[in-house]
Amino acid sequence: MPHQYVDLELTVKQVRAETPQHLSVIYERPRGFDYEPGDWVDLALGVELRGGRTYSLSSAPTEPDLMITFKEGLSEFKRALAGSAPGDTARITAYGNDYEFHLAEHRDSVLIAGGVGVAPFRSMIKQMRDTNGSGSVQLVYLNQTDAFLFAEELDAWQRELDDVVVHHLVTKGLSRKKREAALRDIISVDAHHYFIAGPEGMIESTEALLDTMGVDHDDIRIDIFDGY
Incomplete structure:
Protein backbone atom coordinates (compact mmCIF):
# COMPACT_ATOMS: atom_id res chain seq x y z
CA MET A 1 0.00 0.00 0.00
CA PRO A 2 1.40 3.46 -0.85
CA HIS A 3 2.25 5.76 2.04
CA GLN A 4 1.82 9.40 1.01
CA TYR A 5 2.93 12.68 2.61
CA VAL A 6 5.96 11.12 4.28
CA ASP A 7 9.00 13.13 5.33
CA LEU A 8 11.97 10.91 6.21
CA GLU A 9 15.55 12.15 5.99
CA LEU A 10 18.18 9.97 4.35
CA THR A 11 21.95 10.32 4.58
CA VAL A 12 24.17 9.01 1.79
CA LYS A 13 26.70 6.39 2.89
CA GLN A 14 28.11 5.37 -0.48
CA VAL A 15 27.69 5.73 -4.23
CA ARG A 16 28.77 2.56 -6.01
CA ALA A 17 29.26 1.79 -9.69
CA GLU A 18 27.54 -1.52 -10.48
CA THR A 19 28.20 -1.60 -14.26
CA PRO A 20 29.61 1.00 -16.67
CA GLN A 21 26.06 2.41 -16.96
CA HIS A 22 24.48 1.76 -13.57
CA LEU A 23 24.97 3.21 -10.10
CA SER A 24 23.65 2.38 -6.65
CA VAL A 25 23.18 4.99 -3.94
CA ILE A 26 23.27 3.51 -0.44
CA TYR A 27 21.58 5.44 2.37
CA GLU A 28 21.50 5.04 6.12
CA ARG A 29 18.15 3.47 6.94
CA PRO A 30 15.94 5.71 9.07
CA ARG A 31 15.17 4.23 12.47
CA GLY A 32 11.88 2.36 12.44
CA PHE A 33 11.48 2.47 8.66
CA ASP A 34 9.80 -0.75 7.53
CA TYR A 35 9.04 -1.76 3.96
CA GLU A 36 8.39 -4.80 1.78
CA PRO A 37 10.54 -6.27 -1.00
CA GLY A 38 9.39 -4.67 -4.24
CA ASP A 39 8.53 -1.31 -2.64
CA TRP A 40 9.39 2.01 -4.29
CA VAL A 41 10.30 5.37 -2.79
CA ASP A 42 9.73 8.94 -3.97
CA LEU A 43 12.84 11.01 -3.32
CA ALA A 44 13.41 14.75 -2.90
CA LEU A 45 16.88 16.27 -3.02
CA GLY A 46 16.20 19.68 -1.49
CA VAL A 47 15.68 21.64 -4.71
CA GLU A 48 13.25 21.18 -7.58
CA LEU A 49 14.87 19.18 -10.37
CA ARG A 50 13.46 17.89 -13.63
CA GLY A 51 13.22 14.13 -14.04
CA GLY A 52 11.61 11.13 -12.38
CA ARG A 53 12.01 10.79 -8.63
CA THR A 54 10.43 7.36 -8.05
CA TYR A 55 12.87 4.46 -7.57
CA SER A 56 12.36 0.84 -6.59
CA LEU A 57 14.40 -0.22 -3.59
CA SER A 58 17.04 -2.76 -4.59
CA SER A 59 17.88 -3.42 -0.93
CA ALA A 60 15.93 -5.97 1.09
CA PRO A 61 14.21 -5.26 4.42
CA THR A 62 16.66 -7.69 6.04
CA GLU A 63 19.59 -5.38 5.18
CA PRO A 64 20.69 -2.54 7.46
CA ASP A 65 20.79 0.15 4.75
CA LEU A 66 18.55 1.35 1.93
CA MET A 67 19.71 1.14 -1.68
CA ILE A 68 18.39 2.38 -5.00
CA THR A 69 19.94 1.35 -8.32
CA PHE A 70 19.49 3.21 -11.57
CA LYS A 71 20.81 3.66 -15.07
CA GLU A 72 22.68 6.91 -15.50
CA GLY A 73 20.70 9.47 -17.47
CA LEU A 74 20.60 13.05 -18.63
CA SER A 75 17.81 14.37 -16.41
CA GLU A 76 18.68 16.88 -13.72
CA PHE A 77 17.48 14.50 -11.04
CA LYS A 78 19.60 11.58 -12.19
CA ARG A 79 22.68 13.78 -12.57
CA ALA A 80 22.16 14.99 -9.00
CA LEU A 81 21.79 11.43 -7.74
CA ALA A 82 24.92 10.35 -9.59
CA GLY A 83 26.79 13.27 -8.02
CA SER A 84 25.79 12.32 -4.47
CA ALA A 85 28.58 12.05 -1.92
CA PRO A 86 28.76 10.53 1.57
CA GLY A 87 27.05 12.83 4.04
CA ASP A 88 24.65 14.34 1.50
CA THR A 89 20.99 14.20 2.44
CA ALA A 90 17.76 13.37 0.64
CA ARG A 91 14.19 12.83 1.78
CA ILE A 92 11.60 10.12 1.25
CA THR A 93 8.29 11.85 0.51
CA ALA A 94 6.27 8.71 -0.26
CA TYR A 95 6.83 4.97 -0.47
CA GLY A 96 4.97 1.74 -0.88
CA ASN A 97 3.84 -0.89 -3.33
CA ASP A 98 1.39 -0.88 -6.22
CA TYR A 99 -0.60 -3.75 -7.70
CA GLU A 100 0.60 -6.32 -5.12
CA PHE A 101 4.13 -6.26 -6.54
CA HIS A 102 5.60 -8.58 -3.92
CA LEU A 103 6.09 -12.31 -3.54
CA ALA A 104 3.41 -14.35 -1.79
CA GLU A 105 4.24 -17.12 0.64
CA HIS A 106 3.75 -20.68 -0.63
CA ARG A 107 3.36 -19.47 -4.22
CA ASP A 108 5.56 -20.06 -7.26
Missing part, protein backbone atom coordinates in the same frame (compact mmCIF):
# COMPACT_ATOMS: atom_id res chain seq x y z
CA SER A 109 6.62 -16.91 -9.09
CA VAL A 110 8.25 -16.00 -12.38
CA LEU A 111 10.18 -12.71 -12.33
CA ILE A 112 10.99 -11.18 -15.72
CA ALA A 113 13.41 -8.23 -15.65
CA GLY A 114 14.53 -5.90 -18.40
CA GLY A 115 17.79 -4.08 -17.60
CA VAL A 116 17.62 -2.15 -14.33
CA GLY A 117 14.18 -3.63 -13.79
CA VAL A 118 16.03 -6.35 -11.87
CA ALA A 119 16.33 -3.94 -8.90
CA PRO A 120 13.12 -4.94 -7.05
CA PHE A 121 13.82 -8.59 -7.83
CA ARG A 122 17.18 -8.37 -6.07
CA SER A 123 15.24 -7.17 -3.02
CA MET A 124 12.76 -10.05 -3.24
CA ILE A 125 15.34 -12.81 -3.68
CA LYS A 126 17.63 -11.41 -0.99
CA GLN A 127 14.69 -11.33 1.44
CA MET A 128 13.75 -14.88 0.47
CA ARG A 129 17.31 -16.03 1.08
CA ASP A 130 17.56 -14.30 4.48
CA THR A 131 14.19 -15.49 5.80
CA ASN A 132 14.02 -18.97 4.26
CA GLY A 133 10.91 -17.90 2.39
CA SER A 134 8.64 -20.51 0.90
CA GLY A 135 7.67 -20.94 -2.73
CA SER A 136 9.84 -21.11 -5.83
CA VAL A 137 11.23 -18.25 -7.93
CA GLN A 138 12.33 -18.28 -11.54
CA LEU A 139 14.16 -15.08 -12.53
CA VAL A 140 14.49 -14.36 -16.25
CA TYR A 141 16.83 -11.40 -16.70
CA LEU A 142 17.04 -9.74 -20.12
CA ASN A 143 19.84 -7.27 -20.82
CA GLN A 144 21.30 -5.80 -23.99
CA THR A 145 24.84 -6.81 -22.99
CA ASP A 146 26.45 -9.29 -20.62
CA ALA A 147 26.93 -6.54 -17.99
CA PHE A 148 24.18 -7.94 -15.76
CA LEU A 149 23.44 -6.12 -12.52
CA PHE A 150 24.03 -8.10 -9.30
CA ALA A 151 25.22 -11.10 -11.31
CA GLU A 152 27.57 -12.47 -8.62
CA GLU A 153 24.98 -12.11 -5.86
CA LEU A 154 22.18 -13.66 -7.88
CA ASP A 155 24.36 -16.58 -8.95
CA ALA A 156 25.43 -17.16 -5.34
CA TRP A 157 21.84 -17.09 -4.06
CA GLN A 158 20.80 -19.48 -6.82
CA ARG A 159 23.43 -21.94 -5.59
CA GLU A 160 22.24 -21.57 -1.99
CA LEU A 161 18.51 -21.84 -2.66
CA ASP A 162 17.07 -24.96 -4.25
CA ASP A 163 13.89 -23.11 -5.21
CA VAL A 164 15.55 -20.20 -7.05
CA VAL A 165 16.59 -20.43 -10.70
CA VAL A 166 18.21 -17.53 -12.58
CA HIS A 167 18.39 -17.22 -16.37
CA HIS A 168 20.49 -14.49 -18.03
CA LEU A 169 19.58 -13.60 -21.61
CA VAL A 170 21.64 -11.16 -23.72
CA THR A 171 19.22 -9.54 -26.16
CA LYS A 172 21.61 -7.54 -28.35
CA GLY A 173 21.40 -8.85 -31.89
CA LEU A 174 18.26 -10.89 -31.21
CA SER A 175 15.22 -10.21 -33.36
CA ARG A 176 11.90 -9.98 -31.55
CA LYS A 177 10.98 -13.40 -32.94
CA LYS A 178 14.17 -15.00 -31.61
CA ARG A 179 13.85 -13.26 -28.25
CA GLU A 180 10.29 -14.48 -27.84
CA ALA A 181 11.29 -18.01 -28.85
CA ALA A 182 14.03 -17.98 -26.20
CA LEU A 183 11.55 -16.77 -23.56
CA ARG A 184 9.06 -19.46 -24.50
CA ASP A 185 11.76 -22.06 -23.92
CA ILE A 186 12.64 -20.63 -20.50
CA ILE A 187 9.48 -19.35 -18.83
CA SER A 188 7.42 -21.74 -16.75
CA VAL A 189 3.69 -21.66 -17.50
CA ASP A 190 2.77 -23.36 -14.21
CA ALA A 191 3.54 -20.50 -11.80
CA HIS A 192 0.97 -18.76 -9.62
CA HIS A 193 2.24 -15.21 -10.29
CA TYR A 194 4.25 -13.40 -12.97
CA PHE A 195 6.13 -10.17 -12.28
CA ILE A 196 7.54 -7.98 -15.07
CA ALA A 197 9.80 -4.99 -14.40
CA GLY A 198 11.55 -2.84 -16.99
CA PRO A 199 10.88 -0.30 -19.77
CA GLU A 200 7.29 0.14 -20.90
CA GLY A 201 7.84 -1.39 -24.35
CA MET A 202 9.47 -4.48 -22.86
CA ILE A 203 6.59 -4.89 -20.42
CA GLU A 204 3.96 -4.59 -23.14
CA SER A 205 5.64 -7.13 -25.41
CA THR A 206 6.22 -9.55 -22.50
CA GLU A 207 2.61 -9.29 -21.35
CA ALA A 208 1.47 -10.06 -24.90
CA LEU A 209 3.81 -13.07 -25.03
CA LEU A 210 2.55 -14.42 -21.71
CA ASP A 211 -1.00 -14.08 -23.00
CA THR A 212 -0.19 -16.26 -26.01
CA MET A 213 1.35 -18.80 -23.62
CA GLY A 214 -1.89 -19.10 -21.71
CA VAL A 215 -1.00 -17.08 -18.61
CA ASP A 216 -4.04 -15.50 -16.93
CA HIS A 217 -3.72 -11.70 -17.09
CA ASP A 218 -4.92 -11.45 -13.47
CA ASP A 219 -1.76 -13.31 -12.42
CA ILE A 220 0.57 -10.68 -13.94
CA ARG A 221 2.06 -7.78 -11.95
CA ILE A 222 4.08 -4.98 -13.59
CA ASP A 223 6.57 -2.29 -12.54
CA ILE A 224 7.36 0.21 -15.31
CA PHE A 225 10.84 1.78 -15.30
CA ASP A 226 10.72 5.03 -17.27
CA GLY A 227 13.86 6.27 -18.94
CA TYR A 228 13.98 9.79 -17.50
